Amino acid sequence: MVLVLYVDDMLIVCKDKLKINELKDELSKAFEVKDLGPARQILGMEIWPDRQNGTLSLSQKRFVEKLIYKFGMSKAKAVKTPFAELKAAMTGYYRKFIKGYEKLVNP
Incomplete structure (x- = not known):
């Protein structure tokens, strides 16, 4: 059993x-569930469970x-350029991107 x-x-994941149901009953005795x-x-x-293969996929x-x-990238085109080369070519944009990323992960 896995309890997330x-x-x-x-989220409760278990084959049985x-x-x-036993866990849900116990939890509902102490909490509003x-x-x-x-x-x-x-x-x-x-979440996509695959009971046949016993797997759970997340997306x-x-x-x-x-x-x-949110970051105005909806019209951006994918590029195959390695990131280091892209960084050198887009230095100003890169700095702006990093600032946006910092805001995202450190609000």
Whole structure:
């Protein structure tokens, strides 16, 4: 069993549904719990369970798309240039990008 908990978001992953229900019952004795059914997303990540293979895939595609829009990169074109060469070619832009990144990761 895996229990993912962040502030007021919780995800329980287990092959045994009985164990999941037992845990939910115990948690609801101490906390107000709202069961939203099978998880489709958590913390901005999309979830794709593959029960047949016993795997769980996560995607942050929507999160990345929001960041791209927020930082005005929605019309940017992908380039195959190695980043070091791109940095040298776009020094002013690079500095602006780093400042934006710093704001993103250190609000």
